[in-house]
Amino acid sequence: MRPVVLDTSVVLPAVLSPRGYRRRFLVVLAFGALAARRELLHQEADALHAKSASTSGQLGGGAFDALAEQAHARYARLREALPTGCPDDWRLVASPPLLAEYERKLREAGPRLDPTLREEDVDVVRRQIAATCVEVTDDFDPELIPVYTADRKDDPVIHTALLADATWLIADDTKHISTQPEGITEYRLPGADRRVSAVTFSRFLDHLADVDLDQVDPGLLGVAYRSPSSS
């Protein structure tokens, strides 16, 4: 499993630019989410049953088995459409403050891209990103996290990547990321033996050896979420 955290500068182009390379990687991440989800759903079913048993709580809602079957059907459909051998172990991770930052940035910068951008469009983008996440870290107060950079607005994404124990933090905001060839910027969590490598998207591609994004149809993102019963 390879957890990855995306900065706003990568995730918003991935959602809003339907033919770009960042979108193609988002398709790979959606594939990874579907691969992970079936197992996670079974684990959660066990946890929910345990919680119910220990508290005399009442179980309800959507059946885990049905959700797991749907995830598997979507996974199988996507696997057929993706290049042979496309990896399914990339995992998009976010945090509540990072999801809020994606949204804040879209709300502020979106009208420069599209003056007709509506509030409901912001909700749609947030849903697309959330649905592609495999994991969301525990919440944290952005004011109380360590200082990683000179710009506090940029710290939550780094903190999220460290909490997530991410393999990579990918960011095209080059204020805090090396743009040199082979450039990797390392951030460490103070007081803990944890670090994350931050790279630009183009540098990240050098490390994405097991899939050729040219062969990934960026239009497949919708397939990842299409009902298994629809054609």
Place this chain on the structure above:
Amino acid sequence: MPAVRSQPKLLSTKQAAELLNVSKRTILNWIESEKIPYVKLPGGDYRVPLAGLLASLSGTYRLDEEIRALDERYATVSDADVQAALEGDD
């Protein structure tokens, strides 16, 4: 410091609402209409599993239709276009 996940995460309705930026009432509606998995605790509070909640998004919304509509609107938008708009925010 905890890593990503050592055990399945069960969210309160408030946490679930904040995660998806919907109202707590929306989460309760999904619970009442059995759209998302949950456990109702004896005190009346609910716990919602994270992966179940995220997996259920494909049922509570038409995500594929939403992405298709966005893609049609932004068919000619490039990564550079989006990044240029974002850079104006710095």
